[in-house]
Amino acid sequence: MLTMSRRANDNGHETAPGSLPRATRVALAAATAWVADRRAVSAIEFAFVCPILIALLLGTAETARYLNFTWKIGNVAQTVASLVSRNQTGSVKTSDLFFANDSAMLIFPDVLADAKSRGTQWYSNIAVTISSVIFSKIDLSCTTNCIYQAFVGWSYGANQRPCSTPIKPVPNTDDVIRTTLPADTFGPGSLTVVEIGYYYTPIIGKSIIGSKWIIRSVYLAPRYVPKINYDPSEGYVATVCPES
Numbered sequence: 001m002l003t004m005s006r007r008a009n010d011n012g013h014e015t016a017p018g019s020l021p022r023a024t025r026v027a028l029a030a031a032t033a034w035v036a037d038r039r040a041v042s043a044i045e046f047a048f049v050c051p052i053l054i055a056l057l058l059g060t061a062e063t064a065r066y067l068n069f070t071w072k073i074g075n076v077a078q079t080v081a082s083l084v085s086r087n088q089t090g091s092v093k094t095s096d097l098f099f100a101n102d103s104a105m106l107i108f109p110d111v112l113a114d115a116k117s118r119g120t121q122w123y124s125n126i127a128v129t130i131s132s133v134i135f136s137k138i139d140l141s142c143t144t145n146c147i148y149q150a151f152v153g154w155s156y157g158a159n160q161r162p163c164s165t166p167i168k169p170v171p172n173t174d175d176v177i178r179t180t181l182p183a184d185t186f187g188p189g190s191l192t193v194v195e196i197g198y199y200y201t202p203i204i205g206k207s208i209i210g211s212k213w214i215i216r217s218v219y220l221a222p223r224y225v226p227k228i229n230y231d232p233s234e235g236y237v238a239t240v241c242p243e244s
Helices: 022-036 039-085 092-107 110-118
Strands: 128-135 148-158 168-169 180-182 192-199 210-222 238-241
Touching: 022 039, 039 092, 039 128, 039 192, 039 210, 092 110, 092 148
Parallel strands: 168 180
Antiparallel strands: 128 148, 128 192, 148 238, 192 210
C-alpha cells in the first residue's frame, strides 16, 4: 500500500511535496498581476512626460508670437520708409514726419494694447527713427568702382543718428548701429534710413526670459528726387546736420 508523505508549512498546514506554501503562492500571483497590468507604468510615464510636453507647447506658442511681432516691426519700418521716400518735392516738413511716425500704430496696432497694459502712451513703447543719409565720392575724379563716404543730412526720432560721427560701412551680416550702414548700401545719391525699435515682452516665462528689443531697419532711395531735405518751416523736430 502506497502512502504519500506530507509536511507541515509555517502555518501548521500540510502541503504536498514540491508545492509552495500558500502565502508564497499568493505573493507570486499578486506580483505577476502587477507586472501584467501596464496601466500603472503608463501613468508614471505620463506623469514624467506631461510637464515636458506642456513646456514644449508653451515655448512653441511664445516663439511663434515673437516671430510674428518681428515680422510686424519689419513691416512698420518698410511702410514708414516708403512714405518718406515717395516725396516728390525734395523736402519733408514736420507734418510729413509726424504722419509717417503715427502710421506705426495703424500698421502695428498691438502697440496700442501693449501701451494700455503698461499704462503708457503708445509712442513710448516703440522707437521710430527716420534719417536722410547722403553719399559722396571720396575721389571726385573717379568714374568707375568708386568709393563713397556717407554722412547724415538730417535725423528725426528717438535714436537720431549723430551729425559729427562719420558713417562707416560694415559687413551686411553685422548688426547696424547709429554710426554704421551695410556696405552694400554705399553708392551714389542718398538713402532714407528708417529704424524701428520695439521692447518685446513675452507672455510666457517673462521672469525667466525677460524683455527683448526687436530692431528692424529699412534703407530706401528716394523715388523721384536725388535727395530729400528737411523743411523746418513748421517747427524743428529733426536735427539738420551742417554738412548737408
